[in-house]
Amino acid sequence: MIRHLTTGAIVLALLGCGSEPPVSNAPAPSPPSDATPQHAAEEALTGASMAVAGLDLYMHDDAFTGQDTAEPTFWVHADQGELTGDESLWTLTDTQAVIYRDDEDDMHLTAKKGWFDQVRNTAQLSGGVTIESGPLRINTQRVDWDNALGTVTSENETELHNGATRLTAIGFTMSPDTGGIHLYQPRGTITFGEL
């Protein structure tokens, strides 16, 4: 499905009662005049970044009109998120994501880290990435989601399990909507009826 750039609907869902407050939800204030050199260095590093605990970010397809009830194409939750200086890129820590599919099991992803580009509508998850959809399970170290193309790609060592099917590959490209997955230099067993 052709998707095009849509506004990334950003929900800064702060964790509920009893949870950690956001580290910061506003541009960093100007340093006091008596700021120590260490303080100044920290400010220089963080720049105008904004850190949030419990961050949810969404992407939609080209039919999205801004209504909150519309199902997204991609959702990612991060226990910690930080908006970088250019204000289009979020860095994420301890992430869970969902790729929504029409009439099929959604794909659930987990990863240690990631980033979310709300201008290009792309995202990357890395560090112990798992993808699950029904009996399908994929393990790899990094995946990229392109919302316009509707594809998940990886250029890292990949393990694919589905029932008795066991494959390894040096990478893959998957189109969750069409159900197609290209495995590069695959090895292993493809059991008929269990892909």
Place this chain on the structure above:
Amino acid sequence: MRRILATWIILTIGTTALAQNSMNTDSFEAITVRKAKEVELDIKTSQITRIEGPVDLTFEAKEKVNNLDLKADTIQVRYTNANDKAPSFIHMEDNLDINIQGYNILSEKADIDLDKGLATFTGKTIVAMPDTDPITTQGMTLNMNTNKLLLISPNIPRLSLNDTKP
């Protein structure tokens, strides 16, 4: 006009690897991939939509004697119906090296109909069988259900295929 004499010989050779049941698509349950450039799978239909070679793989049969060991530069698998679990047809080209039911076959091109148990080889084909010299032909059909070979223009070795004495 030059006349081309085509010789057709049908051989029934009793190898040790004869199918106990009629071969069909249900005779196979998996593919073991040792080498392939790319494989494209459809996780909605559980079908293999493309294999890009060179490949080295085995179609695993429920009866191990019917395993198909296949090497080729290019390969295509096709299904009869959209909902079929197992492919019914294999097409291979270039640098084929195939082991089927005790035969080692080198050929230029092959079409294997798994539903009918027929393997058709075209172009220069060399088939080696246990305890015999290799036979070079211009084509060959192997009926995997009956173990009959149909050889086209074969260059038969001087010794009888079944003669164990010089």
